[in-house]
Amino acid sequence: MTAAEQERTGPEPSAGPQEWTGRWVAERAGVALTGSERLPELVGLALRENRKRAHLLVSTVLGKHVPQRPAVVHGAGLELGRRVRELLGPLGGQSLARAVVLGYAETATGLGHSVADGLDAPYLHSTRRPVPGLVPLGGFEEEHSHATSHLLLPADPGLLAGDGPLVLVDDEFSTGTTVLNTIRALHTRHPRAHYVVVALVDLRGAEDRRRLADTAAELGVRLDLVALAGGGVELPADILDRAERLIAEAGAAPEPPAAPAAPAAPLVRVDLAWPDGLPDGGRHGFTPEHRARLEEALPALAEQLAAAVEDGADGRGPAGGGRVLVLGFEELMYAPLRLAGALAERLPGGADRVHSSTTTRSPVLAVDDPGYAIRTRLAFPAHDDPADDSSRERYVYNVAPGADPARRFDTVVLVVDDLADTPALHRGERALLGQLRRVTDRVVLAVLPSHRPAAPAGPLPAPLYGPAFSSYRADEVAWLLKDLSEVALEAPTEEREEAVQSGGAHYAESLPVEYQPSPEYQELFHQALRASARRIALAVGTVAETLLRERGPGLVLASLARAGTPVGVLIRRWLAAGHGVDAPHYAVSIVRGRGIDPVAVRYLDAHHRAADVVFVDGWTGKGAITRELAEALAGTGFDPGLAVLADPGRCVSTFGTRDDFLIPSACLNSTVSGLVSRTVLRADLIGPDDFHGAKHYTELAGADVSGAFLDTVADHFEDVRAEAVAAAGRFGSAEHEAERTPDWAGWAAVERISAEFGIDDVNLVKPGVGETTRVMLRRVPWRVLARRGAGADLDHVRLLAAQRGVPVEEVDDLPYSCVGLIHPRYTRGATGASGTAVLVKES
Incomplete structure (x- = not known):
């Protein structure tokens, strides 16, 4: 079909303000709304601290930031739904009957539902809350959001599988990038002939309008747009500087109201x-x-x-x-x-x-x-x-x-x-x-009551074992993963970074090309291992003894693949050598924004008592995976507490140390992790009853130091055993309980750094020596912040930075040894002939 874009505007129930709530920003920052005279009825203006987009359109009829009469809020959605009905009606009753509405979290969930009411159609909205055992139908990243990851979690996987019109609802349509990303992703899985985009206001520029038409033509679909009002936003060239000045003049946000002398309201x-x-x-x-x-x-x-x-x-x-x-x-x-x-x-x-x-x-x-x-x-x-x-x-x-x-x-x-x-x-x-x-x-x-759909329970797959999968012995770890070794998943680092940051792909859908270290860098790894082996052994012992004290000898270890897997093997060795405990050890996948592998969780639940399972990782950064694990396991019988060797992010209660020191396994990729890649989650490769996937790089066996890392650390176990038992005993005493309480100081530091460097996505800030190393090996690094006076723990980071031409800045008052910043300036460009997004880096 040919592309069609039909903008439909019309009257909207008045929100009723006596004065336009955009006047303050318009007068002081020079922002103006153009186009429909109805725009001031629908939106006001505010400012936010964001070096990419300082102004904020605040809807008066959405029922989000501005309290509004429910008849106005629901009525706006019903009116949009009726206009979609008018659009679809001439296409035939079957087209209208097969329509499905999709809304966007969090702002447009109620609006989308109201549009669906106007159509009397099935409705689904994206969500940022994973559900244990429920496999996402898909997901996407929203580049400028404070919480970027969206999931599609229909209880009925067939909800979006029909061929009727798909109606996508957002509160405003500014560039259209998020909507077009969604259409591309869903069209690949469930192609259909007609898409309708619905918003309260349409504020796209001419280039964005052309992009919508080009996408429709490329996909061979009809793509319509329905809005209550259209226009644009005119910004002065120095809007960011003006906004920054106005925010500084306004001062800090007021403190919460003080507790009154009289009793609080009932x-x-x-x-x-x-x-x-x-x-x-x-x-x-x-x-x-x-x-x-x-x-x-x-x-x-x-x-x-x-x-x-x-x-x-x-x-x-x-x-x-x-x-x-x-x-x-x-x-x-x-x-x-x-x-x-x-x-x-x-x-x-x-x-x-x-x-x-x-x-x-x-x-x-x-x-x-x-x-x-x-x-x-x-x-x-x-x-x-x-x-x-x-x-x-x-x-x-x-x-x-x-x-x-x-x-x-x-x-x-x-x-x-x-x-x-x-x-x-x-x-x-x-x-x-x-x-x-x-x-x-x-x-x-x-x-x-939060609706908890039952996850489909298909047959459970079998674990993978070395040496057929990984270079670890079969008794040291069972991999709850699907073998994707024969699938071409690697992409150049910059291409992956651009796709992830633009929202066109999730980082877990592809793999970086494995970095092969220079002889100089390999020697740094061995030096670091020799220097830190005893310290790592003490951290391993402290964690193992703490777990044994608190959880008993029936421990089941579940390491987060892949960085947590060497740690899980070491804890297992400690328990076997010192206590004769033969702890089962599994490696499971967890993906930021997608949660822990639900099939792996089902497997653990089917084979072990959930209360015995302990999740293990190497270190914490800002705590994103800690949160991800807790959210994914909510409502299950599993303990979401994470055990790590190093907790510089101060976000867990079971750790070997809170110092930010180098764990040498962070220095390398698969060659220190059993020759296994990082995990992969992609809808066309991982079915609802599959484990998440990974590759076994047998061709890198000549460079494998996985066994050497384990043996070198384990050689120090007996030297530190008494010290580790004492440390675990101290953690177990009431007077030292406060030492274990998370205060999330690392997250606060990341937010401060994000603000200082104008980064509006905290996922681009990677704190700690381990996370910084990953940035240098797998991502597109922008710069490294090093704590002034940090010593040999950062030698490998400085070497990698020199090899990649990345500046290292020494700073004061850094709670971590270093912080790696991923290059934040990527935008979506044209589309290739295959439909794959071609992205360009901003200058």
């Missing part, structure tokens, strides 16, 4: 009678049948909320007649929105009294001015993180009244799912519930 918990089996949103799919069940249940659910809000059905309670906010939680936007709408219908005068908004991950500057979109901000610790990482902030905007008492809400109804109803939500001075209780008269907490 907290009322409501156990909503949510229908059994009804999904709480579209994270795993929401069908027309689900929609009918929700519509039937809403009046009774609203009755329960009304009783809590007004202390009885007569409306004479403490909140009678006051303003009510129903506050959702990140991706959980739609259910709170619909509850707010039903509550508005139930309460006297509710159409004007009840508003809806949602918490968010995105940090934005708050300015208490009527002409600015984000007037107040409450920052609070993440409360859905199983790792209990209090350094990960979340935000809620325009809920605290600020200087205008007329904006105050008398009651706040907080709606979360049960996975987010954690101690971090309730306890602590900065906890969200505590802060809400200081800015309102009553807080109502409603907890919905």
